[in-house]
Amino acid sequence: MTPAFTTVPTASVSSLALQIAGLDLRLGRGAQSRAVLSAISLSVARGEQVAIIGPSGAGKTSLLRLAATALRGDGALQVLGQDPWQLASNKRQALRRAIGLVHQAPPLPASQRVITAVLAGRLGHWSLAQSLLSLWRPADPAGAFRCLQQLDLGERLYDRCGELSGGQLQRVGIARVLYQQPELVLADEPVSALDPVLAARALEVLQADCRARGATLIASLHAVELALQRFPRVIGLRDGRIVFDGTPADLDAERLQQLYAGDDVATLPVPSALSVNAVAAGCPT
Amino acid sequence: MKAGNRTTANTAATVMAHDRAPARRLLVVLLALLLLWPLFAATDFSLRGLLQADSWRAIAAFLRDFARPDVQAEFLQLTALAMAQTLAIATLGLVAALVLALPLAVLTTRTLSISLLGPAPRCDYCRAGRALVRAAAMLLRSLPELIWALLFVRLFGLGPAAAIAAIAVSYGGMLAKVYADISESGALEPARALLIAGAGRRQTLFYGVWPSVRDELLSYTVYRWECALRASVIMGFVGAGGLGQQLELSLRMLNGHEAATLLLAFMLLVLAADALSALLRWSLRA
Numbered sequence: 001m002t003p004a005f006t007t008v009p010t011a012s013v014s015s016l017a018l019q020i021a022g023l024d025l026r027l028g029r030g031a032q033s034r035a036v037l038s039a040i041s042l043s044v045a046r047g048e049q050v051a052i053i054g055p056s057g058a059g060k061t062s063l064l065r066l067a068a069t070a071l072r073g074d075g076a077l078q079v080l081g082q083d084p085w086q087l088a089s090n091k092r093q094a095l096r097r098a099i100g101l102v103h104q105a106p107p108l109p110a111s112q113r114v115i116t117a118v119l120a121g122r123l124g125h126w127s128l129a130q131s132l133l134s135l136w137r138p139a140d141p142a143g144a145f146r147c148l149q150q151l152d153l154g155e156r157l158y159d160r161c162g163e164l165s166g167g168q169l170q171r172v173g174i175a176r177v178l179y180q181q182p183e184l185v186l187a188d189e190p191v192s193a194l195d196p197v198l199a200a201r202a203l204e205v206l207q208a209d210c211r212a213r214g215a216t217l218i219a220s221l222h223a224v225e226l227a228l229q230r231f232p233r234v235i236g237l238r239d240g241r242i243v244f245d246g247t248p249a250d251l252d253a254e255r256l257q258q259l260y261a262g263d264d265v266a267t268l269p270v271p272s273a274l275s276v277n278a279v280a281a282g283c284p285t
Numbered sequence: 286m287k288a289g290n291r292t293t294a295n296t297a298a299t300v301m302a303h304d305r306a307p308a309r310r311l312l313v314v315l316l317a318l319l320l321l322w323p324l325f326a327a328t329d330f331s332l333r334g335l336l337q338a339d340s341w342r343a344i345a346a347f348l349r350d351f352a353r354p355d356v357q358a359e360f361l362q363l364t365a366l367a368m369a370q371t372l373a374i375a376t377l378g379l380v381a382a383l384v385l386a387l388p389l390a391v392l393t394t395r396t397l398s399i400s401l402l403g404p405a406p407r408c409d410y411c412r413a414g415r416a417l418v419r420a421a422a423m424l425l426r427s428l429p430e431l432i433w434a435l436l437f438v439r440l441f442g443l444g445p446a447a448a449i450a451a452i453a454v455s456y457g458g459m460l461a462k463v464y465a466d467i468s469e470s471g472a473l474e475p476a477r478a479l480l481i482a483g484a485g486r487r488q489t490l491f492y493g494v495w496p497s498v499r500d501e502l503l504s505y506t507v508y509r510w511e512c513a514l515r516a517s518v519i520m521g522f523v524g525a526g527g528l529g530q531q532l533e534l535s536l537r538m539l540n541g542h543e544a545a546t547l548l549l550a551f552m553l554l555v556l557a558a559d560a561l562s563a564l565l566r567w568s569l570r571a
Contacts, residue, residue, distance in 0.1 A: 070481045072403035085406060089399055097483030107474030109496035120492045124483025131488045180482060 016081065017184050017216035018044040018067055023075030025062055025240075036062045037073060037240045044216060046183075049207060051227035052220040054237035055260050060220035061104070063237065064186045067218065068101040080183055097124035100182030102206075102219075104189040106173030110162030114153070117161055117172055118144040121180035146283035147175040150205045152198075167193040174202055178209055178283050185210055187219035191226075199223065203230060209283075224256065343539075350541020354549060363531065364550045371527035371554065374445045374520075375513040378452025382513075383506065385425075385457030390464035392418045396476045396494055397468075397486045425458025434520040448525035452513050463505060464498075472497035500569045507562040514558050518551055528554070 025037040037059045044050055052060050065071045069084040069092065077083060079099060084092050100121070108117045115138050123131055130139060138144065141157070148154045151171040161169060170193045177185060187206060191199035203219070203226065210217040221227045227234055228248040236244030236251070236259045244255060334340050393415055395401055400408045433451035441447045468476075476493035484492065521529015528551050535543035 068481055070402060070477065072405070085403065089405065089408070092405070093399065093480075093483050093485070095483075096481055099482070101478070101481060103478060107478050109472070109475050109493070111499060112492075112496040116492065116496075120479060120484070121482065123479060123485070123488045123492060126488070128485065128487050132491060135491060182482075 015046055016043055016078065017046045017048065018042065018080075018218070019076075019078040020067075021076040023066070023073045023077060025059075025066060025071060025073035027062070027071075035240055037066070040073075040075070040240075040242060042235070042242065042245070044218060046216055047211075047214050048233065049210065049217045049231055050219070050233045050235060051231035052218065052235045052237060053222075053224050053227050053259070054243075055262075056222070058237040059240040060237055061188050062240075064101065064188045064218065064220060067184070068099055068186050069096060070101070093124070097180075098183040100177035100180045100185045102173050102177050102185070102187035102190040104170075104192055105166070106169055106176070108161040108169060108172060110160065112161050113157075114148065114159050114161060114164070114172055115141060115144045115157050118147055118175045118179050121176040121178075124180075143179060143283060144175070147178040148172070150178065150283060151175055151202055167195075167198070170194065171202060174206060175283075178205070181213065181215075183215050185215055185217045185219075187217065189220055189222060192222060196223075199226065200230075224260075347539060347541045347544075351545040353542055354545035355540075355542035356546065360543060360546065364528075364546055367526075367528045367531045367547070368550050368554055370445055371514065371517050371521070371529070371551075374448045374517040374525070374527050375452065375510060378449045378517065379456060379506070379510045379513045381449060381453035382456035382460055382509075385453060386422075386460035386464055389418060389422045389457070389461035390468070391490060393422065393461065394465040394468045394494075396465075396473050397480075397489055399480055399486065402477065402480060422458045422461040425454050426456075426462065427458075428455060430455040430516050431519060431523065434523050434525050438524050443524040443526070445526040448517050448520040448527065451520060451525070452516060456509060456513060460506070460509065464502060467498050467501050467505070468494050471501060503569055504566045507565050511555070511558045511562055514555060 020040050020042045023037065023040040024035065025040075026033045027036050028034055040063065052063065054060055062071060066073055066077070067079060069079065072085055077085070079095065082091075082095055084095055087095060106117075116135070119134060119138060119140060126134070126139075133139065145154050145157055148157060148171075151174060153168060153171050153175065156164065156168065156172075161172065164172065170190065174187075174190055177187075185206065190206065191202050194202055206219070207217060207230065209215070219227075219231075228251065232247060234244065234246065234248055234251055235242060236255075238259055243259060244251060391397065398411075398415075399405070400411055430451045433454050434447050437447035437450045441450065472494040475497050476489050479489045479493045480486075517525070517527055518529040518532070521527045521531070522533045524530060528547055532544060532547045532551070535547060
């Protein structure tokens, strides 16, 4: 039923953070369903940092949600060396603890406090008793503060999520994943609501954290220049297919033109001279 | 130019002749009447009583008594006691309904389903379990509280216990469905974000669902408490205690003075509940 993996010559399976072979995804039911991803094959090694670019509607979000086990397609998928859909439910939840998804618009309850939203990142590691106690008195305010402070949000620790702007909420979403400390970080347009300076800074925090922990980062970005500047590997998606997979140097103007052909919002200019201070990684104790 | 004008005039006439809406509206009205007539006939509706002088005299005497409510200390004390009982029935009944509804809602809501993520390979036996609980909740709310009260009066005997049990059961089923619906409309995304980060269902309930739906849930529950207050009066008529039972006695004796006092007490209670729930909802919003 699921196609077998072709043997991977250079690396053993366990050294891969993500492996996808001949994967299709259709969304919707019956006659209404449409192909969102087609024949996706992709390997990402542990510790790698990959940017996904492509016009809107190309399937970037779906690809990330697929890797995050939030969606299930037809084809072979291994996340951190395991096929999530072959696992028993409790084993799958254990695998999900090691995967962090940064949502483009983080779904955070408006009445929840920022500190709770960040600490929720480690629920998978906490016992039920500890989680409930933390609702009474936050279990690790220092850890949550450190994660938020890296994104200049430290002072909003005890505010409610509903009082924050879209850009601030997006950074709370990043802080939650920083606090979660997953082995695989999947970021869906993590900085789309931030101004260019803040965007580069937030991205640097995320990248430095992954680098320091040896975690893998896959981020979709609509700001092409940000992707080309900051990532050693870029994957181009168009109409649900991978049309480019290589270094930024290989992605010349012509190929970029092809990738975004017919799309008006192609390359968004990003200030080139950004001074981003290196940030200490690993906020939770 | 001339020809053009004529064409325009012709076109205008044709276009205006094409208004099919009035005909459609007439059809809808006729259809509605056609459907309503059998219902009307089926209820045996008749105005004959209105034309008889006796019925007018009786109701007039009764209403005259209404103008002078019974304010004797003894009866006022009885009324106060009945009011307190009605309030207690509604509140206890609703608390019991809450205890019943919360687990049912948590078990049936799709918001907390881990197997729906993906979706995972089908878990037939989780689905069967969920369907079973959903059917149980549906069974509870399918009978109105009055019917439950009649059943429970047989079981517990006359008195408030029957009314409390009736509210608990019928409102429990109702709240379970509404709570599950509220969580599916308001907490799906926050809950799923936690579940795909490896959180458990119970953790997700407290970190994803509760903060998302808290206000709506409390506001709906307070509204239901108001309804329970009204319902407990009605259930008094079948012997389940409170204001309703007193009202039924007074009405049967055609004692307008007493009935007036009791009705005033009931209105007071409902107005107070109304004000309280408005206050609660206002404080939730603030």
